[in-house]
Amino acid sequence: MKKNRITELLGIQYPIIQGGMVWCSGWKLASAVSNHGGLGLLGIGSMHPEILEEHILKMQEATNKPWGVNLPLFYPELERVVDLIIKYDVKIVFTSAGSPKKLTARFKEHGITVVHVIANTKFAQKCELAGVDAIVAEGFEAGGHNSPEETTTMALIPIIRQFTDLPLIAAGGIGSGMQMAAALALGAEGVQIGSLFAASEESSAHEAYKQAVVDAKEGATVLTLKELGPTRLIPNQFSEEMDKLRRSGASTEEMRALLGKGRAKQGIFEGNTEEGEIEIGQISSMINKIEPASDIIKRVMEQCDATLERLANLRE
């Protein structure tokens, strides 16, 4: 595939970004993706600053290719991790779950490339005003925390493309190179993939979580917890209790009390598939084995190239 604005901006071979993912994307996964031509991102959302420091140091040893971090902006110790990002000269930061105004200027002062994750044009405009370098537009199909607006990737990418000329990465529902080619057809210049990598060999998720993903059939995920923070996951005992509580007319406080703390850690990292959150996207039904990140990248790129060729041949 030819170079484009995303591969040039990020200095990568293939326009494939491994989405930052709590409890999945530590240095092992991120370095594997970067070493095989994509962009690996450390998922800061589940790391205390001391742990992040360890992962940055390991990452610096494990790869000499470009890599970055994903920083959800509701992170409680934001100042400490911003200092670490600057101290260790991290070159690329993907921010999410908040306003791009918050940190973009500060990162840019230090020569850091900033990419922000959005799900509507209102935030695309905020990204333009804040001066981000590129945006990720994430649709309804995506695993993990999601937008309450429920716009699918198919609808979202052209809407955002029409609105802004910023370099654009599509996320949500990319489970193959055919879907990647579709995202490129819709106007994206790269894809951010979460679910496929969450179940990869190098993901730090628990084996029981990965197996639950492999076992997931079509339609296995739902977008739930809408009052507290919409999340796509595989329903289980915990999410059913939550639903029951909501149907009984419980208040947000009561639901927050049942949610408690650490459900994502329990489900993804500790493998408690009944009481934790098994966050994963709609394409989980396309995942039928746990494989190395390198195989995922190779397959997606081969399928994408073959699809682009097939489509070119449809022309008279």
Ligand SMILES: Cc1cc2nc3c(=O)[nH]c(=O)nc-3n(C[C@H](O)[C@H](O)[C@H](O)COP(=O)(O)O)c2cc1C
């Ligand atoms: C287990 C899991 C954890 C995630 N954690 C984060 C996160 O910490 N920060 C973030 O911006 N996105 C997070 N995401 C979203 C991914 O980065 C990515 O945008 C999304 O998974 C893409 O859609 P897909 O799952 O259909 O590939 C998470 C997704 C999953 C599946």
